[in-house]
Ligand SMILES: [Zn+2]
Ligand SMILES: [Zn+2]
């Protein structure tokens with residue numbers, strides 16, 4: 001149980017706004033001390049006293065003045081010594097200048113920066129949005145993006161990030177497009193369908209660069225020097241993607257970890273595996289989509305995992321309650337059934353699951369979520385709402401005045417006429433439904449009457 005909790009935590013942190021997994025090298029990364037306490041009142045290092053006026057924020061500035069100051073400040077940052085007080089101060093000032101410029105642009109009502117569409121991605125410029133102190137890496141060249149100095153773009157659909165300079169060379173089609181193209185959202189249902197490196201012509205499945213296993217694999221290229229500056233003729237260590245079963249170069253495969261849907265379906269295995277960037281992004285955007293018809297895919301799971309059969313039963317009961325709540329005006333005022341805190345697809349149908357549902361089922365949070373909503377709905381129908389209470393049933397067989405509901409465990413519903421009886425009462429009656437019998441009898445007397453009428457005439 002501990003293991004699964006841990007894996008879920010890892011799963012949860014892999015969101016786009018959190019820092020994604022890192023490529024294997026970041027040697028060409030300009031280090032900036034991360035400093036949350038970016039206090040502009042910080043004393044200026046004496047060596048910079050002469051430039052203070054040059055970069056002053058106090059005077060009123062035009063957009064052009066600001067741009068000029070930003071360029072100057074940027075140059076000074078690059079000239080300053082790494083980790084020095086000067087650099088720290090200059091970086092802080094640069095952020096302030098940028099924010100000022102952004103503010104000015106917004107107030108001057110300038111046309112919004114345009115989205116640019118490449119290979120299905122919808123790239124929005126991130127240049128002036130200093131929203132994160134986390135490292136951002138380019139999905140094309142896998143180098144780090146220094147968000148304060150470099151222009152960069154991010155796809156709003158799949159989270160693909162890249163340098164402005166890399167944008168014209170990208171080769172990965174937006175996974176959001178791929179996911180929605182193949183007849184709605186679907187997953188590869190086979191576990192790591194590996195075909196072998198030779199079937200790929202010893203080339204990366206995404207960017208086509210030559211890849212092969214070398215004798216000193218893992219040492220020669222991935223640890224020393226910059227593995228990303230190879231030319232087309234150099235050979236790179238192949239990395240297997242556990243989701244697609246294909247091999248990739250280190251630029252397209254960062255050893256990111258993801259839970260593999262096929263492994264859950266076949267083996268109830270939630271251990272995260274190494275996947276390429278494209279698979280990682282695809283699995284990330286699909287993780288909340290209820291696309292797994294689990295019982296159809298592997299019925300055995302429902303007998304092996306007790307919690308799964310419990311969830312199935314609870315979902316069926318929730319559906320019966322939903323029928324009451326959707327027609328009750330008082331319920332909709334209380335936000336029932338749709339705003340009860342339960343993920344909507346759980347209520348919409350009783351068969352489909354998302355990967356996140358199954359991970360949450362494993363760690364217990366889904367059951368808690370369902371129990372909570374279940375309680376709220378049941379209390380409304382059976383205790384607080386007279387309108388819903390009036391729609392309860394009385395068992396006709398025993399004539400008891402106890403109100404019964406279709407989801408009660410002691411109750412059974414006739415498949416033909418939907419009348420509700422005590423399970424025990426009905427079994428005493430040899431499963432015959434009194435209401436259905438009455439209907440049958442009425443029909444046959446009607447028929448008799450009509451035939452005798454025909455005979456008379
Ligand atoms: Zn995209
Ligand atoms: Zn790049």
Ligand SMILES: [Zn+2]
Nearest residue numbers: 204207249252
């Ligand atoms: Zn590649």
Ligand SMILES: [Zn+2]
Nearest residue numbers: 328331385388
């Ligand atoms: Zn009600």
Ligand SMILES: [Zn+2]
Nearest residue numbers: 395398422425
């Ligand atoms: Zn009864």
Ligand SMILES: [Zn+2]
Nearest residue numbers: 414417433436
């Ligand atoms: Zn019946």
